[in-house]
Amino acid sequence: MWASFDTPPAKSFHVDFLTETIYEPRDAFVYAASLNQVEVVRRWIEKKLNLNDLDKDGSHALYMAAQNESLEVLGLLLESGADVDQQQGDGKTALHAACTWGRLEAARLLVTHQASIRSRDNDGQASLHCACRNGHVDLVQLLLDSGVDPFVADDFGATPIDVARDWQRLDILDMLA
Known part of the structure; x- marks a missing residue:
């Protein structure tokens, strides 16, 4: 049976799924951030992956974490040194994502970490x-x-x-x- 559009994506899976995949590391990292996969993101951070790299679609982990209000990952990325004002290919920042998608708690966290409200x-x-x-x-x-x-x-x-x-x-x- 096909999953409906109302069915949310799986929120938890084995940590190794996104640390040992056929995907480019930065793509797997951004994907894990979007799903609030804290342990997977932590593993990538420990492997010294550039936190500000864009994936093949031009997105970055902080933006996707804000868009999906993945608050644990958002906090981890910010505490680990991700650029709070990193822009995607279209110039949008994580604060743009939070404000577009109505993610109040993500926006609060970003503003607390000095995200530019003027970007x-x-x-x-x-x-x-x-x-x-x-x-x-x-x-x-x-x-x-x-x-x-x-x-x-x-x-x-x-x-x-x-x-x-x-x-x-x-x-x-x-x-x-």
């Missing part, structure tokens, strides 16, 4: 643009409390206020006004 992707969008577009009120508040500029424009001239208006995020518009 911009290749289109000039900051994390606040992502939170506004996706209607994440709690993340907008976190960023505002952290001192983010709500009037920063992306490369097309759109501010977070414009994004909130365009996506009809009225609660966020009230916060930004």
